[in-house]
Structures are given as C-alpha cells and as structure tokens.
Amino acid sequence: MAGEDTPENLPPGRMPTTRGGVIRSSDLEPLAAFLDRVPRPGIVPLCWHWCQLLDPVDPRLLDGDGFLIGGMATPDRGMTRMFAGGRVHTLRPLRLDVETTRTTRFSSVISKKGRHGEFQLVTLTSTWVQEDQKALVDEQDYVFTTAPSPSRPSVTDTPLTTQPTEPGGQLRPGQIYVSEPMLVAFSGLTANPYRLHWDRDFCTREGHPGLVIHGPLQALWLADEFTRRDVDGVGRTFSYRLTAPATAPSVMTVDQTRDGGMEVRRSDGTVTAIATLI
Template identity: 30%
Template sequence: MTDELPPGPAAVLAGVLDRPGDAPGQGEPLPPLWHWLYFLEWPAQSELGADGHPAHGHFLPPIPERTRMFAGGRLRVHAPLEVGRPAVRTSTLAGVNVKQGRTGEMLFVTVRHEIRQTGELRITDEQDLVYRSGSAPARHELDTRPLPSSQDPWRLPVAADTPLLFRFSALTANAHRIHYDAPYARDVEGYPGLVVHGPLLAVLMAELPRRHAPERRVTGLTYRFRRPVFLGEQALVTGGPDGRLAVVGPSGESRAEATAEFA
C-alpha cells in the first residue's frame, strides 16, 4: 500500500491527545506509532462481520465464530517517517502458532509491516493478533476504585471517555463494536463495558518519553497487552528514563507493558 502521509490525521491525533501544538508539520518526523493513522483500509459495509471487523482479509484465519484480540507487538524505528512524503508499506504473514490458554485453544498470528520512504526502510512493525473460535466467557469486572499513587517519574492519566473512543476508532478505521457499542461488548463479547483500544494504550505509552525526554529518540518499542482497560475505570500510564513503561489499573496491576529503546 502507498500513502502520502498528509499532515491532517497527525494534526487530529494531536488534538485528540489534547496536545494540538505537538502536531508535526510538512517534512517533520512522525512520532512513534503514529503511522497507525495511515495505510488504512475501508472495506465495503457488506464485507464487515457481525463484530464490525472485516469478515475476510489477507491474514484472517478461516475459523468459525472468530473473535480477535490485539496481544502486542514490536516496533523498530530505523529512521522516522516524514510527514507529507509518500511512503510504501509492505505487509507479510510472519508467523502462525497455536497455543492453549485458560479459555481454550488460541491462534496467534504475527503480521509484519515494513514501511519505506524514498526507498529507505524506515519502520518495521510486527503485530501479534490472537484469534479464538466463539465468544469468551466473561472474566473481567469493572474496577471503579481510585488509582493508587505512583512513584514513577513519568505519569499520564488515561482520560478515556466515549468521545475519545469514537474519535480514535475513526482515526484508525477501527469499526470493532467493543469500542462503541456497549450492549454488544457486554452481551456478546462478555465485557463489563466499552473497551479502550489497545493501540491507544500503546500510543499513550510511547507518548511518555516523547513528552518527558524529547531529546531522546525512540528507536524501538516492545509492548504487550495483559488486560483490557474499560470505560469507567481509572488508569495511569507510568514510566521512567530506563524505558520501562506500563498502564496500571486501580489496584496497581499492569494492564499493558512496554519497553522503549533510545538512540
């Protein structure tokens, strides 16, 4: 796929993150993970499944009553992408593994995206997706307790509300109903409420070094989602100069973790 990387989507995300002054302009570097705003696919409405995801695609396994989760991934920034200049993304199937989990058999699919600009490899982005047949039993409860204090030097509250989830879904062409259809999320997928996007949590973790140590360029990010954050819960993104980042919930447990590497 080819994308011109126009400044518009990046400017919108900067506004969504309440940092409109941080929007990169023409020729400026795109922050880590912001390439997720580009190379979007908008299939015909008739091609969507009951969950809002495309029913068919290049790397979707042909299993019945398929449910999908984003488990984590690895980002390598060989050189930052530059806004407003054409880029080419090549996507390949990097691996398929069957594993046995607490809720039964799961299929792990790894997709590798390589993004080139001016013929140079700039980004390698590997994403681990988990597929399961049939809906999972409810294993989560809404935790409405206040957040505990954190001693980490870098902190950023997750101020998630319905408009934020809607805007991020639109920005990333994500029509998965768990992010905007509360009855579906609760009654079909078994969640206690709307689910905050895993990619949004990853973007927020990548924001910490960008905001607190702008002189240090992120060259790598390994991240993993352990448990969803639900609308109505308080969560905090934490980290420090050692590159260890996390999203913690009300009881202090880790909902997502990441390790950043710096130039």
C-alpha cells in the same frame, strides 16, 4: 500439534496488502487533536503512523462482530480476537511530504490447541518504505481464541467497581480520563470497526463491564510518554505488551517504571500495558 500457515496456503483475503501515498502535516491533525499534542515538524511521531495509509472500510463487507470478512486480522468463525502487543522498529524517521508505501503481510500464523480450546498466535508485519529505504518495521501480535459462551462472562475481564463514570475532579499528571466517546473516536481514527470498542450491548454479551479500551490506544499513550520525555525512537525498538483488560469509562494512569520503561495502570492499580524503548 501446532501448525504454521505459510503464504502458499493463505486465503486471498489474507495475502499481503500495499498502500501508498504522501503523508502531509494536515494528516496528523486529527490525532494531534485527539492526544492534545503538537508534533515535531517534518516527521511522523512514534506510533502515529497507525492512523496513516489505512485500508478503507466497506461496511458491506463487515461481519456481525465488525470484522472485515476474510480480512487479514479477522479470526476464523467461532473465534474472537485479542490484541497482545507488538514491536515498532524505527530505522529512520518517517518523514512528511515524501512518497511512502506500507506493505502488510502475515509473518507468523501458528495454530495450537490448549486447555480451553483452539487458538492461533498471529503476527502481522507492516514495512514502511520511503525513497526505496525501510523507515519502519511494525510487528503486531494477536491471539485468535475460541469465543466464550454468551451465557457466561469472560474469565479475563470482571466488573471493576472502582471505575468512575466521570473524572470526579482534576486529573493528576499522567492520568487520562477514558470516556466512551473517546473510544468511538479512536476507532474512527484507526479505521477499526470492531464492536468491542463502541457497542456497549455487544460488550455486555461478551462479558465485559464496559467498552474495551483499545490495545493500540494504550500503546500510543506509552509511546507518547517516551516522546514527551525527549526519548528519541530513531534507531530503537518500541516494544509493548498488553497484560490485562481495561474498560471505559475509567481513569487510566501512564507512568515510568523503575527500569526506565513505561506502564499503564487501571484505577485499581492493575497494570494493563507495559513498554520499553531500547
């Protein structure tokens, strides 16, 4: 039977959190350098808010996997976390130099029991407010699932022999060389200490052939491609979904789909993420 948790029965570490502050143009510089992009003046580009108003990380409060003990996005003991996708609803531009608050809460926590054991479907919703008006509503979906046995590789990620260890020549338009230092840097930009993205030995024990590329990083590439093509996200919803795992080092490709959406592909042609902006 599926069960749904409500705020009344959530532990203290999973109650809503709020952070506030003013986002300055200088706050965008780290991600701008990371993406090699120059943002439009005065506003936060689509999905760049993922690097703003972050909760601080106290390393003394991290568990062995790099999760915040009792944190909002921390799976229960014996389970692991997979980022599944989400939706960013841009109601109005998120402006710089304006007092801003970000409130994050559980909007859905559903426990289920499937063929391979127990899992939870979790959605966290962050609401960004400026001048008493909602600017963004950001929904992120996670799957908390029973961790695979350390004695066997993950069934969702097998070694990819076609992935290069270095770029091997000039990249074509839309291609991105993903190195291990890139993933370490993105973990820092997003205050994400999960070992799956920076600890090769940990990834090997979990059955992955390399560091796992962040789902939000792939979503950010997709959002950036819409922006690069001058598609305005204001008044629209950016919806994205992770469809297959990818590990580094590798060359990933971001491209437009036939229906006007965007996708990320591995070097073997497998689509790992898709997105629309409607």
